[in-house]
Amino acid sequence: MQSDVDFLGMAPGPGADRFRFTICGHLARLDGLLYGGTAIAASMAAAEAVTGRSSLWTTTQFVATAGPGTEVTVTVEELAAGRRAAQVRVTGTDPTGRVLFASLGATGEADMERPRGVFLDPPRVADPDDSPPWGGPIATIVRLIADAEESSGRPPGVGFMSVVELLEPEVVSHPDPGPGRLTYWARRVDGGPMTPAIVAYIADLVPLSVSTAMGVVEVGTSLDNTIRVDPSVQTDWVLLDLRPHASIGGCCHGEVHAWAPDGRLLATASQTALLRPLDPALVAAFRAGPSD
Numbered sequence: 001m002q003s004d005v006d007f008l009g010m011a012p013g014p015g016a017d018r019f020r021f022t023i024c025g026h027l028a029r030l031d032g033l034l035y036g037g038t039a040i041a042a043s044m045a046a047a048e049a050v051t052g053r054s055s056l057w058t059t060t061q062f063v064a065t066a067g068p069g070t071e072v073t074v075t076v077e078e079l080a081a082g083r084r085a086a087q088v089r090v091t092g093t094d095p096t097g098r099v100l101f102a103s104l105g106a107t108g109e110a111d112m113e114r115p116r117g118v119f120l121d122p123p124r125v126a127d128p129d130d131s132p133p134w135g136g137p138i139a140t141i142v143r144l145i146a147d148a149e150e151s152s153g154r155p156p157g158v159g160f161m162s163v164v165e166l167l168e169p170e171v172v173s174h175p176d177p178g179p180g181r182l183t184y185w186a187r188r189v190d191g192g193p194m195t196p197a198i199v200a201y202i203a204d205l206v207p208l209s210v211s212t213a214m215g216v217v218e219v220g221t222s223l224d225n226t227i228r229v230d231p232s233v234q235t236d237w238v239l240l241d242l243r244p245h246a247s248i249g250g251c252c253h254g255e256v257h258a259w260a261p262d263g264r265l266l267a268t269a270s271q272t273a274l275l276r277p278l279d280p281a282l283v284a285a286f287r288a289g290p291s292d
Contacts, residue, residue, distance in 0.1 A: 002190055004045040004197040007163075008038065010074070012049075019046045019074045023066055026163040032068040034100060036060075036222040037160060041201035042074050043090040043103035044227075048197070050076040051086040051107045054231035055196045058090075058105035062222050066094050084108050110232045122259040124172040128185045128237055131167035137208045137219075163189050164202055169239075180213025180244040180254075187237045194238045194258075196229035199267045202240065203227065203256040206271035209242035210252040220252065220273030229267040235260040250275050 005012075009027060010019040019042070021027060027038040040060040048055055066072065073093050080087040085108035092101040125131075136159075167185040174181055186202055187194060207220025239261070244254035252275055258267040 002192050004041070004195055005049060007188075007190075007192065007198065008042050008045055008201075010042060010045060017050055017076045017078075019049070021072055021074070023068055023070045023072065026160055028068060028159065030159050033065045034070070034072070035160065035204070036062055036225055037201040037204035039092060039101040040103065040204075040225045040227065041197045042072075042092065043101070043105065044197040044200055046074045046076050047088045047090055047103075047105055047107050051078060051081070051088060053086055053107035053109060055227075055229055056085060056106045056108050056231070057226070057228040058103055058200065059224060059226040060101050060103040061224050062101050063099045064094075066100055070094055072100060084111070110230065112232060118265045120257070120265075121175040122239060122257070122263055122265075123174045123181075123183050123241055125169035125183050125185075125239065126172070127261075128167055128169070128187075131169035131185055134166040134168040134184055136161050136166070137205065160202055160204075165189055166202075176243060178213075178243075180209040180211075180242070182209050182212060182240075182242040184240045184242075185237055186240055191236070194235055194266070196227065196231060196267055199229070199238055199258045200225065200227045200269060203258065203267070203269035204271065205240065205242055205256060206244065206254040207252060207273045207275060209254055210244040210247050210273075211275065213244045214247060216275075217278045218275040219278050220271075220275050223251075223272040223274065225269065225271050227267050227269040230265060233260055233264050233266040235264075235266065237261050238266060247275060 010021045012019055023034050029035045043060055044055045044058050075091050077089045078086055085106045087106050090103040093099055165187050211218045239259040241257040253272045256269040260266055
């Protein structure tokens, strides 16, 4: 079974507080640039490895991007280490030292003797066995184009959907109905657990729910991703519950709840992004499908 560090292609060093990965394959967006979900997941995996504790929360600010083949160095600073939690700062830089992303967070261990409660409800949806595959974010946006035909084609081996299986279940009922509510079952193709870092990796989907709610053909450039987790929840399948909040002046935000099949809340993620019109060339390439 791959660890989160292995899943993200991260190599240790130089030094005990650093890791390296190269932007390619599932660590990139469909256009080959650094995927925002990779940045927050790498921050969480590195912080856990350095502190020896589980992630409790992480927020990642996206400062710049980088293209295919760029080696990214992830550096962890342990700002404070207490009995129950460690406070960390994580920075991702390119070979010139330019900052690509900056994260703050905390790691620790859940005290299972303490009172616990979850004060919201998951949507009721069809089981994974009864749910069809999801074509991906571009497929959902393409549906908003009046003359489009749905296609499942996408560049092979690129993007998070090359390593994660996603299904689109029928929604029986929703505790917070409204426009742009989207639900997807997700699990790793390699059969590994859906850890908090991997949930953060795939939860970079709020712009999709916002554009769906507004009925526009737009995609998002992330300004930040944030996630708060329950590290005690162990599961292979996760129900991603997308709920858009608002889009004002081209800046949108919303949240994603991640539920285990038994209704336990694994994580709540939120995201802020700048919306922009979808490049028609990307839609055309998607419709055409992978080239031989």
